[in-house]
Amino acid sequence: MRRTLFCLFLSLAVCLACASGALAGDYFNAGISVEEAAGGALVVTIEDSPVLREEKPRLRLGFDGQSASVLHGGRVSPAALSEGGAEFEVAEGGAYILAPGEYTSELTAEPGCTSEGKYTYTSADGSLRYTEAIPALGHDFSDTRLPTCANCDEPNPNYRPYVPPAASQPEGGEEDGPEPGDPAEFTDVPEGAYYAEAVRWAAEGGVTGGTAPGVFSPDLTCTRAQVVAFLYRAAGCPEVSAGSQNFTDVTPGAYYEDAVRWALELGVASGVAEGVFGPDEPVSRAQVVTFLHRLAGSPSPSGSGGFADVPPGAYYADAALWAAGEGIAQGYGDGCFHPEAGCTRAQVVTLLYRYFTA
Numbered sequence: 001m002r003r004t005l006f007c008l009f010l011s012l013a014v015c016l017a018c019a020s021g022a023l024a025g026d027y028f029n030a031g032i033s034v035e036e037a038a039g040g041a042l043v044v045t046i047e048d049s050p051v052l053r054e055e056k057p058r059l060r061l062g063f064d065g066q067s068a069s070v071l072h073g074g075r076v077s078p079a080a081l082s083e084g085g086a087e088f089e090v091a092e093g094g095a096y097i098l099a100p101g102e103y104t105s106e107l108t109a110e111p112g113c114t115s116e117g118k119y120t121y122t123s124a125d126g127s128l129r130y131t132e133a134i135p136a137l138g139h140d141f142s143d144t145r146l147p148t149c150a151n152c153d154e155p156n157p158n159y160r161p162y163v164p165p166a167a168s169q170p171e172g173g174e175e176d177g178p179e180p181g182d183p184a185e186f187t188d189v190p191e192g193a194y195y196a197e198a199v200r201w202a203a204e205g206g207v208t209g210g211t212a213p214g215v216f217s218p219d220l221t222c223t224r225a226q227v228v229a230f231l232y233r234a235a236g237c238p239e240v241s242a243g244s245q246n247f248t249d250v251t252p253g254a255y256y257e258d259a260v261r262w263a264l265e266l267g268v269a270s271g272v273a274e275g276v277f278g279p280d281e282p283v284s285r286a287q288v289v290t291f292l293h294r295l296a297g298s299p300s301p302s303g304s305g306g307f308a309d310v311p312p313g314a315y316y317a318d319a320a321l322w323a324a325g326e327g328i329a330q331g332y333g334d335g336c337f338h339p340e341a342g343c344t345r346a347q348v349v350t351l352l353y354r355y356f357t358a
Helices: 002-018 050-055 196-204 224-234 257-266 285-295 317-325 345-356
Strands: 032-036 042-046 058-062 068-072 075-078 080-082 085-089 094-100 103-109 117-123 129-134
Touching: 042 058, 068 103, 068 117, 068 129, 075 103, 085 094, 094 117, 094 129, 103 129, 196 345, 224 257, 224 285, 224 345, 257 285, 285 317, 285 345
Parallel strands: none
Antiparallel strands: 032 042, 042 094, 058 085, 068 075, 068 094, 080 085, 103 117, 117 129
C-alpha cells in the first residue's frame, strides 16, 4: 500500500502540471486531498470550481489492479487502467471513491430539508460497501402561496395568504362603502384599464370594496388608514397583540385600528410624528412602496437604474428601486418616480395586486 500511495502522489503532481490544462497554470489551483478506505479504495476529495465543470479534466492516480470503479454522486463508472494508473473524468468538485472491482449504487436514505441522505455502493460479491453523504436540501420557502416549506412542515416566513371576502373583512365596518357584489358592476372601471384586474382581485379578496354601490372611485387619493387596512386584509387579517398603539389620532374600534397595530408590530408603517399616525392624511407613492418593501423584509434592490427625482439616501430610495426591479411599480415617461404624488385607489390596488400575486 505504501508503494501504491507513493505512485499516487507522484501521479497527482504530474496531473496538476498537465492534465487537460484545467488543473494547470496560474489561473486555477485545485485543492485535492486523498485518504485510504477499506478494501484498498482511495477517497479523493477535490475542491469545486467552475473550471472543472467547463473543462472536465481527467485525473490520473497510481493504481495497481485488474479493474476499478469510480463512485461519485450516486453513479458508478469504470476507471481507465493503464501502466499502473487509473484515470477518470472530474466534472465537479466533491469526493470520488476509486475502488477495485465492480460496484452497484443504491439510494439508501432520501435527503431532507435538514437531514443528510446517503448513497450506498456495494461490490459485486457483496463483501465491500462504501457510503456517500447527500447534503441536506434546505428549506424551500420560494412559493409565497404555501403556508409551509414546499418539502416539510416548517412554517413559511414568506407566506402571503389570499383569503375570501367573508374571512377578511374586519369588524367595525367598511371604510369605503358597502360591499360591491360582482366587481364587474363597477361603472367607473373600464374593461381593459390597467387597474381593472387589480380591482377585481381586491374586491373578490375582500381587500377593498367600492365607495358606493357600483362605484370604485379609481382616481380618488387613498389615505394612510385605508392603505394599511388594505395591506392588513391582503395579508389575511392576522391576529395582533392587545397592547396600546399609543397614537392619539387612532380611534379605538376604528376599522383600521387592528391594521395599524399589525403594521407597527411588523415595522411596516410608523407614525408621521410623535404619537400621531395621520390616518386621514393622503398617502404618497413613496409611502406605499415603502410599506410593501418593509413587508417583504426590506430586501436589497435588484435593479441598478434610478429615478431622477429619487435622491440617494431618501427613506424611500431602496423601496422605489426594489419595486421597479420587481415589476411592482414603474416610473413615468419623464424618468421620474414622483414619490410625493398622492397614490390613488387604482394605483394602490395595482401595487398590492402585483406584490401579492407575484
